[in-house]
Amino acid sequence: MPELIDQFPAAHCIELRSSFRKKLLKWFDLNQRDLPWRRNKSRYRIWVSEIMLQQTQVKTVIDYYRRFIRRFPNVKVLAKADVDDVLKQWEGLGYYRRARQMHAAAQEIMKSHQGRFPTDYDAAIQLPGIGRYTAGAILSIADDVRLPILEGNTIRLYARLLLLQSDPRSSINQTWLWKFAETLLPRNRPGDFNQALMELGALVCTPNAPDCNHCPVKSYCPTFVRGRQDEIPVRGKKTSYQDTTEAVVLVSRNQKFLVRKCLPGERWAGLWDFPRYCLDDSADKKLQPCRILQRQLQQDYGLETTIVSLDHRIRHAVTRFRITLDCYQTRSVRGRLKQPRRESCWVSPAELRDLPMSVTGRKIANRLIR
Numbered sequence: 001m002p003e004l005i006d007q008f009p010a011a012h013c014i015e016l017r018s019s020f021r022k023k024l025l026k027w028f029d030l031n032q033r034d035l036p037w038r039r040n041k042s043r044y045r046i047w048v049s050e051i052m053l054q055q056t057q058v059k060t061v062i063d064y065y066r067r068f069i070r071r072f073p074n075v076k077v078l079a080k081a082d083v084d085d086v087l088k089q090w091e092g093l094g095y096y097r098r099a100r101q102m103h104a105a106a107q108e109i110m111k112s113h114q115g116r117f118p119t120d121y122d123a124a125i126q127l128p129g130i131g132r133y134t135a136g137a138i139l140s141i142a143d144d145v146r147l148p149i150l151e152g153n154t155i156r157l158y159a160r161l162l163l164l165q166s167d168p169r170s171s172i173n174q175t176w177l178w179k180f181a182e183t184l185l186p187r188n189r190p191g192d193f194n195q196a197l198m199e200l201g202a203l204v205c206t207p208n209a210p211d212c213n214h215c216p217v218k219s220y221c222p223t224f225v226r227g228r229q230d231e232i233p234v235r236g237k238k239t240s241y242q243d244t245t246e247a248v249v250l251v252s253r254n255q256k257f258l259v260r261k262c263l264p265g266e267r268w269a270g271l272w273d274f275p276r277y278c279l280d281d282s283a284d285k286k287l288q289p290c291r292i293l294q295r296q297l298q299q300d301y302g303l304e305t306t307i308v309s310l311d312h313r314i315r316h317a318v319t320r321f322r323i324t325l326d327c328y329q330t331r332s333v334r335g336r337l338k339q340p341r342r343e344s345c346w347v348s349p350a351e352l353r354d355l356p357m358s359v360t361g362r363k364i365a366n367r368l369i370r
C-alpha cells in the first residue's frame, strides 16, 4: 500500500486531500442525477434503493423502486406483507434472495428496533442482506454517519486514482481499498461525498472510454496522466460459462396448468415455476427427452402424461450458466396430483398473472395468458 499511496499524494497531504474533496463535491452538486431515492433520504428508502441497485442498473431500478415504495411505504408494511407479495413486486429484477432478505430484515427491525432501521453500524450489519458496503451507504447517505463505501464504481475509480496494477478485487487489494476509502472520507458531508464518488464512477470514470477531459479530479489521477485508462483496473479471471440444457413442461388439464413453488435453497426459491428439469443430469442419457420428462412427472407429481414435441426454445443465462430451455407441452394427463415435498397446484392462465415467477417462467406464462 505505501507505494500505491505514493501514486496519490493527496492521501498524505491535508491540503491536497481537502481540495480533492471540494472539487468532487462541487462537481456532484452541479451534475448529480435527479433520482427518486435522492428526494427523500429516509433510511428505509435508501435501504430499498441500495438493495435494488446491487447488480442492477439505475435505469432498470427506477420504476421498480417507485412501485415498491408505493406498495410498501415503510418498514412496518413491508414486515407485515406476505413474502409472495414482496417477490411479486421484485419479479424481473433478479437475485430474488435480496427481496427475501429484505423481508426478513424488516421483520427483525419490527422485533428488535421498534420498527426503525438502526442508526448504529454494528446493529445494521447484523440484519439479513446488509454487508459493510450497504450499511455504510445507508447510514452515510441518510444520516451523514462517517462510514466509507466500496462497490463496483468506487473500486474502478480508486484503482485508477492509485494506478493499481493488479486485480482490485483480490482480497489483499480489497483490504487496502477499504483503508483508502477511509482516508479519503471527509468529516463534512460524508454521505454526499460517497454518492459523489459513485456518481463519478457511473457517469465519468466509466469502465470503457472514461470521459477524463470532464473529470473534476483528473489532475490527481496518475492513470490519466500516463494514458493507461484502458489497462486499469486490471481485470481478474474471466467467468467460464457452462452450457446446459433444461426442459420446462406445460402440464395442462381442464384449461389449468401445473405450477410449483421453488424450495428454499433452489434457484428462484419462493417463486413459482412450471415443472423444470435439467436434462444434462439425467441418469439415462439414451432416453428421448419426452420419456425422461414423463418419468420425472410420474415420480414427482404422480401424473401419467403424454408429452408432445418441443413447443418453443428460450436461451438465457443465469450466473455462470448459459441455458438452453426447451419448453414442452402435454397432450394427455391422467392421475391425481400427489402433494410431494414441493408445493404444487393447478392454476388458470388468469391466476398465473398474480404469481411471482422468474423471468423465463413469466415469459412462458405470458404466452398462455394472451
Ligand code: SF4
Pocket (backbone or CB within 6 Å): 157, 160, 161, 204, 205, 206, 210, 211, 212, 215, 216, 217, 218, 221, 223, 224, 229
Ligand atoms: S481522470 Fe479519467 S481515469 Fe482518472 S479518475 Fe478521472 S475519469 Fe477516471
